[in-house]
Amino acid sequence: MQHLRGTVWGPAEFVGLPPRWLVAEGILVAILGVVAIIGTSLFGAWTGRPSLADGEGGLVCAAAVGLYLSLVRAGRALVGVAVLLGACLALQAPQAAAGLVLAERGQTRSVVVMSVEEGRTSDGGHVLHLCSVRDPDGVPLEARIWRGCGRATRPGDALTVVYDPRGAVPPRGAEPDAGIPGAARDLAPWAAVLGGVTLVAVVRSYRLTRLTLAVPGPTDGAATR
Incomplete structure (x- = not known):
């Protein structure tokens, strides 16, 4: 049981x-894992590179964190949780990165x-x-706007949108709480939990190096020569 706990949890x-x-x-x-996952999406959104802005680079960084934890022989459960949280953060980062750019x-x-x-959200909940x-x-405009578009909105109404002059990110409706604080608030819980799990996984991966010393006995050939 002790060996099993060490394998699962470190x-x-x-x-x-x-x-x-x-x-x-x-x-x-x-810190490096969280910064890499968020930074790749932010860099992709800022420079207009879809492969990074869509979160694919973040998923690679999440897999790299899992690979490192596996190499240091961290607990398998913690490795799996870290990879899952990293993937969730990578999928949340593109929207936040686009908000930061705007x-x-x-x-x-x-x-x-x-x-x-x-329409409905991806989880089928809110309309x-x-x-x-x-x-x-x-x-x-190619992008459809949902921020500021409500039940009372009718064709012919005017909406205020925020757009990127360089066209790197699609426009979105203007909101009072949008911007850097709002984007940071969306990513902070995922980043904090991922950082905590990664820290625990690394700390619990510690193993002692045991050395077995052979002490010759009275019947040992070296001792009775």
Whole structure:
């Protein structure tokens, strides 16, 4: 049972508090993992690279964290939880990264609603209203807007959207709580939990190195020569 617990949750073969260098290693791995997952999506959104902006780079970084934990022989359960949390953070990061880009260099303009459709969130829970809009020159926007588009919105109404002049991220409806604080608030819980699990996994991966010394006995050839 002790071997099974060590395999699943990590051996943690230290007495008392873990060594400081081990805690420092766990903190470093946790910070690098979280920064890499979020940073790849932010870099992709800022530069307009879809392969990174869509979260694919973040998924690779999450797999890299899992690979490192496997190499240090961390507990299998903690490795699995870390990879799962990393994947969830990688999938949440693109929307937050797009919000950060729009908060930093986005500009606002008024658009006109052409049609309104009802939809649901990915989990099938909340009802969303999606507005197809056009700019004042009559050119339709490819992205449909749901922020600011509600039940009372009708064709011909005016909406305020935030758009990226470089076109790296799609426009979205303007909201009072949008921006850097809102994006950070969305990612903070996932990042904190992932960092904590990674730290625990690294600390519990510690193993003692045992050396067996052979002491010659009275009947040993070397002793009775």
